[in-house]
Amino acid sequence: MTITVSTRPRAAGLLLRAFEDADTPALIEAYRDETLRRRNRRTIDDAEQAARWLNAQYEGWAAGTRYSFAVLEAGALVGNVVLKRGTPGGERAEVGYWTAAPARGRGLAPRAVEALTSWAFATFAEGGLRRIDLLHEGDNDASCRVAEKSGYPLTEIVPAYPPYPLDGHRHSREYLDATGLRRSE
Structure with a gap:
């Protein structure tokens, strides 16, 4: 399927x-925030780093493995949301x-x-997508709240694994068909 x-x-x-x-300028500005830098593995300090990050997003779109969206409010970049599919056509993202x-x-x-979740299931469920996970470090209470508000219940504690020094949380949503039932083909 071409997106x-x-x-x-x-x-x-x-x-x-x-x-x-x-x-690029808005990305550099957003990544000046210490909280954002602490929670992300990659930093963007200059135009060269921004270009590499943007190129990774473009390559992901082309490969069907990463659908990254700029989130804008009143024309200003306020965030990023991304669907990561290690295997295009796979059951999980x-x-x-x-x-x-x-x-x-x-x-x-x-x-x-x-x-993003609604879009992903509407776009990829027919091709096999059945579950989307939201992962974060266990001490990130704000991400727990975002997950819960987005309909992602906590499904498991994930043991620490480099580069993450702390246990993490996995929150998951499963695809529901039009009748509200899990579709497990």
Whole structure:
């Protein structure tokens, strides 16, 4: 299945779209936040690092393994939400996200995660997607709240594994068909 940039999640009050080279200054600014830097493995300090990060997003789209969306509010970049599919056509995927410091605490992350989840199941369930996981370090209470508000119940504690020094949480959502039943083909 070919996914085009025009195919995207929808969330009230937010625009979710593929990242563009023009997002470079906003990415650099967002990654100046110490909380964001602490929670992400990759940092973006300059235009060269931003270009590498953006290239990874473009390559993911082309390969069908990573669908990363810029989250904008009133034209400003306020976050990122991404569907990671290690195997295109596989039964499982992972959702990831970050929110820029000025946008935190206003419910943007749960709205963006919910929009991405609905989009992912609508787009990929016919091709076999059955479960999406949201993973985070166990001490990240804000991510637990985002997961719960987005309909991702806690399913297990994941033991620490490098580069993560702490146990983590796995929250999961399963695909439900139009009748609200789990579809387990």
